[in-house]
Amino acid sequence: MEVVGTGTDAVAYALMLADIDVTSAYPIRPYGGVMQTVARLIADGYLKAEYIVAAHEHDQFEIVKHASAVGARTFVGSSGVGWLLAIEAIVAISTDRYPVVALIGNRALDDPPGAYGVEHNDALMVRDVGWLLVWVDTAQEALDTTLIAYRVAEDPRVMLPVGISMDGAFLTHSEHVFKIPPKSKVQKFLPPYDLGNRKLHPSNVISVAPQVNEDWVTEIRKQMDEAMKNARKVIEEAYRDFAKIFGRDYGNPFVEPYMVEDADVVMVGMGTVSKPIKEAVRRLRAKGERVGFLRIRWFRPFPTDDIIRYLSGVKVVAVVDRDYSFGSPFDGGAVFTEIRSALYEAEHRPLMMNFIGGLGGREITYNDAINMFNMALDAARKGRVEQRVIWYGVRE
Numbered sequence: 001m002e003v004v005g006t007g008t009d010a011v012a013y014a015l016m017l018a019d020i021d022v023t024s025a026y027p028i029r030p031y032g033g034v035m036q037t038v039a040r041l042i043a044d045g046y047l048k049a050e051y052i053v054a055a056h057e058h059d060q061f062e063i064v065k066h067a068s069a070v071g072a073r074t075f076v077g078s079s080g081v082g083w084l085l086a087i088e089a090i091v092a093i094s095t096d097r098y099p100v101v102a103l104i105g106n107r108a109l110d111d112p113p114g115a116y117g118v119e120h121n122d123a124l125m126v127r128d129v130g131w132l133l134v135w136v137d138t139a140q141e142a143l144d145t146t147l148i149a150y151r152v153a154e155d156p157r158v159m160l161p162v163g164i165s166m167d168g169a170f171l172t173h174s175e176h177v178f179k180i181p182p183k184s185k186v187q188k189f190l191p192p193y194d195l196g197n198r199k200l201h202p203s204n205v206i207s208v209a210p211q212v213n214e215d216w217v218t219e220i221r222k223q224m225d226e227a228m229k230n231a232r233k234v235i236e237e238a239y240r241d242f243a244k245i246f247g248r249d250y251g252n253p254f255v256e257p258y259m260v261e262d263a264d265v266v267m268v269g270m271g272t273v274s275k276p277i278k279e280a281v282r283r284l285r286a287k288g289e290r291v292g293f294l295r296i297r298w299f300r301p302f303p304t305d306d307i308i309r310y311l312s313g314v315k316v317v318a319v320v321d322r323d324y325s326f327g328s329p330f331d332g333g334a335v336f337t338e339i340r341s342a343l344y345e346a347e348h349r350p351l352m353m354n355f356i357g358g359l360g361g362r363e364i365t366y367n368d369a370i371n372m373f374n375m376a377l378d379a380a381r382k383g384r385v386e387q388r389v390i391w392y393g394v395r396e
Contacts, residue, residue, distance in 0.1 A: 007171035008033030010139035014146035021072035024063040028082040030168035031105030061089035068098035080107030094130030099153030117361015118168040120323040139176035157230040170272040254303035256295040263292035269320040280369035312346035318376040357392035
């Protein structure tokens with residue numbers, strides 16, 4: 001069935017199809033559309049689930065943590081500073097290995113009521129604590145990725161939470177046409193949630209989150225590391241099965257390559273920035289320029305092998321960061337720094353440039369993408385980068 005809706009609507013329909021048991025809600029823009037649509041689906045009888053309105057974001061994540069511990073499939077979401085208010089519970093969810101799925105409506109970190117526009121720093125704040133992180137750029141991909149997220153998170157080889165990142169306003173509030181698959185296909189793709197012998201129940205006396213300090217913390221962290229490594233294979237399996245059952249094949253699960261095969265210059269980004277950059281690629285290709293685009297879907301686990309595969313042979317890699325990482329190596333953004341690290345092992349290392357832009361919801365337009373490409377093409381012709389990190393569009 002085809003419908004017209006926002007990116008948050010698409011996630012809500014996926015929750016209906018996944019038959020979630022518990023959702024905890026607290027209104028904060030721009031994620032809030034999910035809780036509104038889920039409430040309507042429950043009220044109209046399309047979804048049977050416990051809908052708990054929390055006092056604040058910290059409570060939200062504590063609620064789903066405990067619901068997941070007793071065997072409930074859960075969903076939660078937040079944005080910006082609200083996401084970070086819950087950081088204590090967010091860390092505990094991954095450490096306790098509960099496969100919670102959350103929507104992060106990407107929003108600038110600012111003193112409320114402050115900036116509501118998109119930045120990626122909110123999601124990136126948890127990149128090192130055991131959450132899987134994935135970015136989507138269409139409503140259809142948001143629906144599909146939500147189903148895939150449950151499949152990956154709940155796999156016994158993984159059992160880690162997943163944060164689905166969605167650009168605020170550009171996707172959370174814009175309307176798209178997307179398809180809602182039949183529930184029979186979802187049931188074939190997504191097994192029931194099963195915690196196994198870790199399910200918290202009076203008949204199964206276990207200890208959850210004991211204080212272990214130096215006795216076992218290292219071992220717990222190493223188990224999480226193994227689970228994150230396992231996630232790569234599980235993600236690949238999930239996307240293959242999704243293509244077979246639903247007929248939508250995303251190709252490489254971790255990245256989306258666009259005209260990169262013979263490119264001299266490849267731009268890299270995450271989320272909805274792909275739209276203007278792809279248009280710029282098409283226009284520049286028509287003029288004979290060998291350019292391409294690589295969109296990163298899964299940031300954790302990081303697609304190291306794919307980065308080396310697609311980027312090591314090009315002349316210039318230009319990374320567009322909708323984030324910042326103050327004091328980082330070369331004062332670049334988080335994505336730039338991770339890609340630079342991944343390419344250290346490459347046999348042929350390209351020149352690299354970093355554009356930090358689109359912060360606070362400022363639009364990155366087609367013309368902006370053309371300008372960025374022209375700077376990167378100029379560096380390719382000269383064989384050197386004159387300015388490694390450019391804060392694009394900053395007013396003097």
